[in-house]
Amino acid sequence: MRIRNIDKNISDDLLQVYKVFRAAYAVEAEILDVPPTSFFPLTLTLEDLEKSEDEIFGIEVDGTLAGAIFLEKSNHTITISSLVVDPKYFRKGLGKSLINYVLQKYRTMNFLAGTGSKNIPAIKLYEKFGFQATSEETVEPSIRRVNLKRLARDH
Template structure:
């Protein structure tokens, strides 16, 4: 079940942060990142964020979260994470389908580590195309993908 998460509530923000931390620890290893800025994100940044958070609940447990910034002329998928215990169960796909069907946006944008093959494969399946690559200050190669439906 997917539902909007009330990230202003500190206990919910803490649950969101836990899923992000667990998922990003795996991604940091995948990217061979010594310094991975998403792992430094504070609880307050979740609870005070103006972004929308949608969670996938499985057996009453928060299994995945998608964070989006929806503006009038675009939707930016800020983050898409799945708790490691729930990898390879289609949760990321279902969260993507939910957002793409909920928001009528042109374009959708997302960024990830260039070495994050599972994430890139998922975005490509949904019609995203790579538009840019660059190196971050922390030494991580990133990629931006856009999805434009005409």
Template sequence: MIGEINHRNKQVAQEILEIQLPAYGIEAELMDFYEIPQLHETAIDIQNSGELFVGFQEEELMGVVSYKMVDGLVDIHRLIVNPAYFRRGIGKRLLEYLLKRYKGYEFIVSTGTANKPAIALYQAFGFQEQRKVEVAPGIECTVFGLRN
């Protein structure tokens, strides 16, 4: 089931963190960059986030997408799936949910340029590369946009 989740709830924030750390750990390995901000967040940081959170949940929380709405722009901040559930379409379903919910809006998202699975997912939905940003010496993120 996909729906909004209350990240301000201590238990929910902890569940998000338990998915986030290993998911971003894999991205850090792909990028060979371990200073991804979400790798250093705590449950309290998640609770205090100004983002809106949507979760994919069956018996447990399996994936999360978070975003902010800024002047008609859906700015996706994180799309994470518990690595135990990779390759089951959870990220795809979370992205479909947002695109359907905000039909007619513009979307923006960034990911590590070395994160080929994430890039393939965004491109499959029609996201177009807008620019590359060097986040640290020799480390790039790619910014994608979509007019839905």
């Protein structure tokens, strides 16, 4: 496994991230019981990802991009705007590795994340890293999102 920064100027990198993004969110749409055509992440285009100001780190397995984490930075806070793993690699520790990587890289920063309230595996993953639920809100007519926060640690 190798984690690396994704360069949005390299079209093949971005295309691979987009494919993983779509595959992962198709599964989340099923978990949340929403039609894929109306699930916001699945409405995003390759161009939307390219224009995004998020910093993206990808994780490779045997040279194949298998997951990515999208970070939005502001002041002393980083928001994990997306954490995606190709369904072929679910339950292999890739999401855990990506979260651990960014928590170590930016250990003096506070972190925010959000996920569908029905996405119990994602919530449990964040909780393993010290994230705590701070609120829950309706983000689409049939989707409730849990917002999570982890305060900075300087060690």
